[in-house]
Amino acid sequence: MTVNLTTEQQARLAELAARKGCSTDEIVQEALTQYLDEEARFADAVTLGLAAADRGDFVSPDEVPDPTRLHLVTRLNGKEVQHTGIDDLIFDIPTLISYCSDWTPLVAGDVISTGTPEGVGFARKPPLWMRPGDVVEVEIDGGIGVLRNPIVAES
Numbered sequence: 001m002t003v004n005l006t007t008e009q010q011a012r013l014a015e016l017a018a019r020k021g022c023s024t025d026e027i028v029q030e031a032l033t034q035y036l037d038e039e040a041r042f043a044d045a046v047t048l049g050l051a052a053a054d055r056g057d058f059v060s061p062d063e064v065p066d067p068t069r070l071h072l073v074t075r076l077n078g079k080e081v082q083h084t085g086i087d088d089l090i091f092d093i094p095t096l097i098s099y100c101s102d103w104t105p106l107v108a109g110d111v112i113s114t115g116t117p118e119g120v121g122f123a124r125k126p127p128l129w130m131r132p133g134d135v136v137e138v139e140i141d142g143g144i145g146v147l148r149n150p151i152v153a154e155s
Contacts, residue, residue, distance in 0.1 A: 029094045064142050067093060072117065075137045076130065084117035086140075 005013065017024045064070065067086055074082035091099070100112050121128040130136060132153040139146040 029098070033094050033097065064144070070140050070142045070144070073139045073141070074117075074119070075139070076128070077134055081121075081128065082117050082119040088117065089114060 013024050013027060017027050020027065070086045072082070072084055072086065073080055086093075089096075096112055096114065097106065100106060121130070130151045132151055134151040135148060136151060137146050137148045
């Protein structure tokens, strides 16, 4: 990611890094993460060119001091079919944000989908497929919440 800073901004960034005893890259990454977390509340967002659904309330950064300690659970019709820790991501959250911002503008409320944890239906023996009438729930603990969707037949 490229950030264009004025000479004064560069000097202030270097001074802050020196006071905190870290690199300027770490300062920028921390500031970006904090900014995105604080701006996560939104009214109507667009995600990668697709209209975003109403995602309800977001938790604030002070409510989740260390997101790497969170767990994601997927249930199909109430039965747990996936369970993993956020710390199992191949890349940490700030790296994902940085990478995505290299190729698309990110705004408050954007969602970065990272894929699915181990346990996908087609890889199971026997395979597990969702059918119309099923209900899939994805939950992130720590008070973040549950996304619950009914499965419907294609029209």
